[in-house]
Amino acid sequence: MPRKSTKQTSRTAPSLRRWALWALVTGALCIGVAALAHRAIAPGPTFYMKQEARRLGRIAHDWTPIADIAPVMARSAVAAEDADFCNHWGFDMRAIREVMERGAGRGASTISQQTVKNVYLWHGRSWLRKALEALMTPVVEAAWSKRRIIEVYLNVAEFDEGIFGVGAASRHYFGVNASQLTPRQAARLAAVLPDPKDRSASKPTAWVQKRAAGIMDGAATIRRDGRAACFED
Numbered sequence: 001m002p003r004k005s006t007k008q009t010s011r012t013a014p015s016l017r018r019w020a021l022w023a024l025v026t027g028a029l030c031i032g033v034a035a036l037a038h039r040a041i042a043p044g045p046t047f048y049m050k051q052e053a054r055r056l057g058r059i060a061h062d063w064t065p066i067a068d069i070a071p072v073m074a075r076s077a078v079a080a081e082d083a084d085f086c087n088h089w090g091f092d093m094r095a096i097r098e099v100m101e102r103g104a105g106r107g108a109s110t111i112s113q114q115t116v117k118n119v120y121l122w123h124g125r126s127w128l129r130k131a132l133e134a135l136m137t138p139v140v141e142a143a144w145s146k147r148r149i150i151e152v153y154l155n156v157a158e159f160d161e162g163i164f165g166v167g168a169a170s171r172h173y174f175g176v177n178a179s180q181l182t183p184r185q186a187a188r189l190a191a192v193l194p195d196p197k198d199r200s201a202s203k204p205t206a207w208v209q210k211r212a213a214g215i216m217d218g219a220a221t222i223r224r225d226g227r228a229a230c231f232e233d
Helices: 006-037 047-056 071-081 093-102 111-120 127-143 146-156 166-174 183-191 206-224
Strands: 158-160
Touching (some): 006 127, 071 111, 071 183, 111 146, 146 166, 158 166, 183 206
């Protein structure tokens, strides 16, 4: 069987390096352009939304500007998922250290990371997705304001099977617009995250009620101590 010549091998290696560099640069440009565009333009249906629409036949989702969302909803989401949202640049290093010390496999994902995953990537646990998420999160943090990040997060999060975004969730669970949510309703919506298929905001279990009560307290606390200032007017 004929062997590849040394010359052929030497030509192949630079070609692979050029292809890898081209792919990296192209990917980085696409990420940057998308992040800049979504500073003002609402992201379209996410990959996961499309998957669920195919599986279920339809989903409920409509974009609700943050000005039309009760401020307590944003505070509740932050209190539930990322209390130091205003103080980090996309990664909560304190939470990451705590998770590593516990030996847990999850639990330190910030709202910024979840937003990147929901908008640009796919669900499921894989090293590739986590690597892309780690690369894209600082880009989104640099391109968007904190207020924009929480706005997008609240509009793409799943709150029940096939129910995406706080606008659809408010009507689905409570029959009100997102602007009319009470502190208790907002806390219950936040309490179903990140496991909406097994939790209900309108028929909460004792555990969800307890979690919602803690979120109500947390939302009030971050308002008092200034940790909500970065996403409130």
